[in-house]
Amino acid sequence: MSVPAERFERAVRKAQADGRIPAISVAVHRADRDLWTCVVGSSGNPDHPLDPGSRFRIGSVTKTFTAALVMQARDDGLLDLDDPVSAHLDVPAHGDATVRRLLSHTSGLQREPDGDVWDTMLAPDAAGLLAELDRAERVLPNARRFHYSNLGLAILGQMVARLRSGTWAEVLQHRVLDPLGLASTTVEPPPESVVGYLVDAYSDAVRPEPRLDLGGVAPAAQLWSTAADMARWGAFLADPGAVDPDGAVLRSRTLDEMRWPVTTTSDTLWSIGYGLGLELEPVGERIVHVGHDGAMPGFLAGVYGRRGGDGNPGALGCAVLGSSGTAGEITALPHELLRLVVELDPADIRPWSPGAPAPERYRSVLGRWWSEGVEFVFSWHGGALQARADQAAADLPPAVFRPLPDRPDVLRTESGREVGELLRLSRDEHGVVVRMHWATYRMTREMQTCDGVWVSDGGTP
Known part of the structure; x- marks a missing residue:
């Protein structure tokens, strides 16, 4: 094993031990090297021991896929980002919320659909989600500030489904997952799925968390995937021209638009920004990690690509998926590994060669x-x-x-x-x-x- 790989693996093993994570799966994708993967722990699934093909729930990383579908629809002329949602959906309330505001979590809509979903573990179906919008609050004025809303992204997912005459899952499969070759990313948990746990704070006991089918809220947090698929997705978000050179999913300039900061998540600590469906984390001078964190009962995920900086090989993405709902080490590790990649194994320096003169x-x-x-x-x-x-x-x-x-x-x-x-x-x-x-x-x-x-x-x- 090379020195960089040893350092990467050590960082993963330390995160797993420090965070007391039952299972962790990590992958690093880059343009100039083979995919690097590492797994530590136990899947909790007796039929499928933990390996790089194990599936984890990725939670709100799902939102980045829904955002891509929205931007595809915009590029295809099906909508304008400043359209009110009522232009495309028949809703009983909040129809004035614009696509742009919903994508950037600045519409003021409450965080969750009506009802105590996290008590009942029952989510509305697509029709019920839209029919019950008049029960949801506008907790802040439109465009006032960042306020995270699963409800907002769920509405956008159902809007895209309506525009494409299918379900959100069908549209996602056809327009994103298949073109990018993300064959291990699914809406439903496959046989290879690991068990998600709540780890006791005061002992080494763990208990499986229930699996919630999000129904109509699926566009916000439903997906399952592997670290390898998600590292490729993170690389796409950072460098679409390298991962998708033909623009089959999105044009590079569309990703440029999505990555432009619309708001900060805090008015006093400008450490994280939010674009159109994407989290933006500055990590140095003109270096930003773009992607999303995810959380569902028993699972945390961090999926990011790195833009800018000396030594960046391009198409550099990292995914960390874990089967604990409480270990912050899971969402911190992608940023550490992306930094280590360019520090320990930077891109090869290409020699300069003469080119054509100016016209x-x-x-x-x-x-x-x-x-x-x-x-x-x-x-x-x-x-x-x-x-x-x-x-x-x-x-x-x-x-x-x-x-x-x-x-x-x-x-x-x-x-x-x-x-x-x-x-x-x-x-x-x-x-x-x-x-x-x-x-x-x-x-x-x-x-x-x-x-x-x-x-x-x-x-x-």
């Missing part, structure tokens, strides 16, 4: 320009015009431009600083670019005041 049309753009007293460097890399402030941090991605199809001297900023804004080129009689306007701000070769006077001309203080 003649844009060569006079290359070099240094000034705007509002800030110096920018324009360059041509990867087949695109780029720009970055001269004093910008080295790991800050540059702005990247693409020309409009019918106007080659007008370029759209497609990523980075001033994303979405236009860059307009102005040329002299020889075709040389002598001035530019980026987001309407003038850019010149020399440092100028706002009224167009060179600073080097001097003036009176």
Whole structure:
């Protein structure tokens, strides 16, 4: 076993022992290495001993799948994120809650469906969930703040099912699980499922937890899976272009949208953000772990992909699934393992090799320009015009431009600083670019005041 693998396994074994977790299953997916897996403990299932194929309940990680289905529907023109839910579902109340607010847990809807589900262990079916919405409260004003709601994601799951003329489970299978090859992810517990336990706080006793079929609330927390499937899913959430290069499930830019923070989960500790169905955990300068935690009686799960940072091999995802409902070590371990991967076994450094020169049309753009007293460097890399402030941090991605199809001297900023804004080129009689306007701000070769006077001309203080 290699040194990194020994360190990974030790971290898993320590978490299992410290957390007193009956069974733990872990997987790390990355673009440049074979899948790494580790299991420790006992499944509690006499017919299926614990192995990498054992299935665990993943709880609210299910929400990330429902969010993907919603975004697919948006991309296919079936809905708009700012549509009220009543535009797609006949509901007796809360029809003004928008898709975007439900995805980001900012609609103000109460956490659970009406009734004491966690006492009775009985959940409403899909029809009952929607019919009884008038019994649910809006506990906060719309858009006031983050308030986690299983009810909100359940509504979205039923909305997608209605739009696709099927059940949520059928749509999920056809549109996400099959295209990504997640064959071990199921709505119902398979024979390989482990037993979920409540571990006694004051002794080493454990007791099996009951299995709750969530019925109409399934889109919020129903799924079962393996660590291997979930590590691949975490890698997809972080780097969809590597895991799903054809965009069969979602386009990369759609995942970019889902990962953009909509809110923080706390107003005093800005350590976790929430996008469109995704948890966002910053772990360093321009490094974020994107995914979700999950909890159901007897189970906890943490599924995350890592974005950014030196040594990241791409498509880097980690899943930790455990058969205890109380061990915080389960949800902390994915973040530790993702850090260890890039620390102990970083991506190989690819040698630089020469590429094609900039097209003649844009060569006079290359070099240094000034705007509002800030110096920018324009360059041509990867087949695109780029720009970055001269004093910008080295790991800050540059702005990247693409020309409009019918106007080659007008370029759209497609990523980075001033994303979405236009860059307009102005040329002299020889075709040389002598001035530019980026987001309407003038850019010149020399440092100028706002009224167009060179600073080097001097003036009176």
